[in-house]
Amino acid sequence: MNTLHSTRLQQISEETNFNALLNSYCREFGNWSRYVGIPKYDAPLAGYFTTTTDRMHIRFDFTDIGFEVYAPLKFYADSGRHVFNFPVVERNTNTDAINPVSIYRFMELAVQFSLSEFPDADISLVKQRLTNSIENLEHFLSYFQQNGKPINLAKMNFIEAEQSLFLGHNAHPLPKGRAGFNNQEELFKYSPETQGRFQLGYFLISKDNVFEKNAEGFDMTELFKIELSDVANPEIIAVLDKFPNHKVVPMHPWEANYLLGLSTVKAMQDEGLLFYLGEFGQFYTPTSSVRTVYNSLSDWMLKFSLHVKITNSERVNLVRELHRGYDISKLLKTEYGRAAKSEFPEIEFITDPAFITVNYNGETIDGFNISIRHNPFKEEEATKNVTLLAALCQDGLPGQKPRLVNVIEEAAISKNKTVSFTAVNWFKQYLHLCVTPIIGLYNNFGMAFEFHQQNVLLELDKDYFPAKLYFRDNQGYFFSDDKAEELKKFYPGIAAESGSLVPNAYVLPKLTYYLMINNILGVVNALASNGLADEKTLIDLVYREFKQFENSDTTGLVDYIINRRSWEVKGNLLTNLCNIDEASAPIDNPAIYREFPNPLTKFFFCEKLIQPQSLEVLYTRFFPKENITINIRSFDIDRDLEMVHDWFNQEHAKPIWKMDGPIKNLELFYRTLIPGDASQSFIGEINGEPTFTIEPYWPMRDGVGACYDSLPSDYGSHLLIAPTDKDKKFSFPTGQAMLDFVFENSIVGKCIGEAAVESRAMHMFGTRLGYRYQKVIEMPHKTATLTFCYRDWYWEKFPEAKAYAMEKSAQFEAEEA
Incomplete structure (x- = not known):
């Protein structure tokens, strides 16, 4: 490989990891x-932007520590994963120097910024892991280039698909972290990306030091002894014969070497309680999790403990997790479990019915903890x-x-439809497979699963459409304690050791995170970011799919998913910055979670109010009493910036709006406001003269929404009237025009107000318009009076406003016809 090629692979690896890091940061910080366009009043930034073709960026505000970062946007996603262009640049706010920023430098800024909230953040440790992830991906990409084997075919068998995850989980800042493998030889031998193959290591351990359970009713160690006897040499056979009461325990060969270095294992060897026999038998290959191994001829997949830091944690099987696999395996064999499987055959559970642990002096040696999983992809089934x-x-x-992309294109050919039509229908079928069973299993049987991308397998039919889902992973099974009595009736011992019976309040945010953010919206993102379908269309489909179950759902899950303003998202970046190992953390707090805006509320998003696509006049009405015509049009930063800067710097506006000051600051405000989804600015004209600005806002994204029980259909609006001359203000018709403009959008349920409690004039003004007092709320920057105004309240007070709205609606319908 030549130097140039190697340099390019290094660049791809760093940019892939950088994309993941930027997205993790966006999910976990606010x-x-x-940022849109090229600024007029920020010469250094304008000078740089004119040398590029990017006109949309994400601006990271590190000004508290003296910097800001601009990352060019290729695709912005409500589903949660954006696609960035490169290079990313930082600007020193003291010197205005603008320079490309590396992934390591961005991580430094992230750590420095987070210290006030997370003082234990450790930059040196995370940098090591980041380097490890980048170098590993570069190795894998080099292997891919040399191997030349496609990993994107529309038809692939189980292990080909498992070993195709070269880029890693795109929701993780260290997607290819494998800290623990000592060199490239180990990395390649034990990684799925390189189709590593190895024999298992075998221990012979005193039966009093081995604990095992199997829902299938036999000891797995006996099966392993038989298998080992078939392949071992005479010397090993002699050892087996010498210790007939010892048990055979297989082990991942890397973990076997790790275990042999432990003082407890050495003590067991000295006491004759444990013997390491070596590596024998069939060759196994790793699945995507690295530590779970597969052989197409075996009835079982083995999920080993592996003291390698893979993304967030050393992958060690915890005892409670082993019992979870056993519990679900036992439960599914009961009448209760069979009923669940029969009612929802769309999902097949790949269970872990057996496990093995090893103890010494009453303490479990966690490296020996093995989960034993059914292999549904054996022999001819391996080609599915x-x-x-x-x-x-x-x-x-x-x-x-x-x-x-290849799957959808092949499906389009098979169905003789367009790619875009096929993508939407493919996704509809995927939704049907996911949503009905997950809601039904939780409502009817109290079963909840960590249904994330790594735990879910999708089977495609002959037309490449979704046909069936498989769920795996023993640690991901939970049961609602609302169903505890019924569950224990069919399986009295359930959750005694696993801790898998949990309160409904615990399940709702976790199930939502895994099912929605990690799974369904991950599919939305993949379809949309590749240009296969419109993201808003797909998100609306998700909303409708859940909405149909709102009245029948008794758990609160559907209400939580479709109506809650924000969900909880796992902070993979913060979990690493604070050096939290998820595997060993307490069960009730294994990671850091942050608020994530609920994308399904976008079903109620009013584009005309928040992201208008036109700079033309959007509203016009004649007020005969005042003999004025009021127009409302979108704010045009090239036309209006200087004008509104003058308005905000008027004495009467300063104390209320607090947006006075240099025009450079105001321009920054608008260049971040315009592309956002929280609020927007419009200019109002009276008889053709600009006199006021209104700022509609959406509480689902605006901070006020966190201060009361906001609904997705709530909208609000701020108003600034520039003239102080009472003959030019026309305050009351201006207020009516504002409400007309908001309420002519049928998606709006009510308009809210939140004037400062001391603003008596605004309270009187709002009451005249039809707003009614609700309560006092505490906002970060003020104590406010929360008021509501419904469309009917407004129209009852002003019949002429209703007549205007009805006339405009009739005109619109006529134009549509």
């Missing part, structure tokens, strides 16, 4: 916004077109389309 969901949603590798 000091960022979209089954894919790991995370791999299906992966971006394309150099020179290849993403696999999902």
Whole structure:
């Protein structure tokens, strides 16, 4: 490989990791916004932007520590994963110097910024892990280039799909972290990306030191002893014969070497309680999780403990997790479990019915903890077109389309439909497979699962459409304690050791995170970011799919998913910055969670109010009493900036709006406001003369929405009237025009107000318009009076406003016809 090629692979690896890091930061921190265009009053920034073709950025506000960062946007996603262009640049706010910023420098800024909230953040440790992830991906990409084997075909078997996740989980800042493997030889031998193959290591351990359970009713160690006897040499056979009461325990060969270095294992060897026999038998290959291994001829997949830091944690099987696999396996064999499977055959559970642990002096040695999983992809079943969901949603590798693109294109050919039509219908079918069973299993049987991309397999039919889902992972099974009595009736011992019976209040945010953010919206993102379908169309489909169950759902899950202003998202970046190991953390607090704006509320998003697509006049009405015509049009930053700067610097506006000051600051405000989804600015004209500005806002994204029980259909609006001359203000018709403009959008349920409690004039003004007092709320910057105004209240007070609205609606219908 020549130097140039190697340099390019290094660049791809760093940019892939950088994309993941930027997205993790966006999910976990709030000091960022979209920034549109080239500034007029910021010469250094304008000078740089004119040298590029990017006109939309995400601006990371690190001004508290003296910097700001601009990352060019290729695709902005409500579904949660944006696609960035490069380079990313930082600007020193003291010197105005603008320079490209590396992924390491951005991580430094992230850590420095987060210290006030997370003083334990450790930059040196995270940098090491970041370097490890970048270098590993570069190795894998080099292997991919040399191997030349496609990993994006529309038809792939189970293990091909499992080993195709080269870019890693795109919701993680360290997607290819494998800290623990000591060199490239180990990395390649034990990684799925390189189709590593190895024999298992075997221990012979005193039966008194081995604990095992199997829902299938036999000891797995006996099966392993038989298998080992078939392949071992005479010397090993002699050892087995010498210790007939010892048990055979298989082990991942890397973990076997790790265990042999432990003082407890050495003590067991000295006491004759444990013997390491070596590596024998069939060759196994790792699945996407690295530590779970597969052989197409075996009835079982083995999920080993592995003291390698893979993304967030050393992958060690916890005892409670082993019992969870056993519990669900036992439950599914009961009448209760069979009923669940029969009612929702769309999902097949790949269970872990057996496990093994090893103890010494009463303490479990966690490296020996093994979960033993059914292998539904054995022999002829191995050729099924089954894919790991995370791999299906992966971006394309150099020179290849993403696999999902190939799947949709092949499905379009098979169905003789357009790609865009096929993509939407493909997604509808995927939704049907997911939503009905997940809601039904939780409502009817109290079963909840960590249904994320890494735990879900999708089987495709002959037309490449979703046909069936598989769920795996023993640690991901939970049961609602609302169903505890019924569950214990069929399986009395359930959750005694696993801790898997949990309160409904615990399940709702976790299930929503795994099912929605990680799974369904991951599919939305993959379809939309690859140009296969419109993101808003897909999100609306998700909303409708859940909405149909709102009245029948008894758990609160559907209400939580479709109506809540924000969900909880796991802070993978913060979990790493604070060096939290999820595997060993307490069960009730294994990671840091942050608020994530609920994308499904976008079903109620009013584009005309918040993201208007036209600079033309959007509203016009004649007020005969005042003999004035009021027009409302979108704010045009090139036309209106200087004018509104003068308005905000008037004495009567300063104390209320607090937006006076240099025009450079105001321009920054508007360049981040205009592309956002929280609020927008419009200019009002009276008889053709600009005299006021209104700022409609959406509480689902605006901060006020967190201060009361906001609904997705709520909207509000701020108003600034520039003239102070009472003959030019026309305050009351201006207020009516504002409400007309808001309420002519049928998606709006009510308009809210939140004037400062001391603003008596605004309270009187709002009351005259039809607003009614609700309560006092505490906002970050003021104590405010919350008021509501419904369309009917407004129209009852002003019949002429209703007549105007009805006339405009009739005109619109006539134009549409």
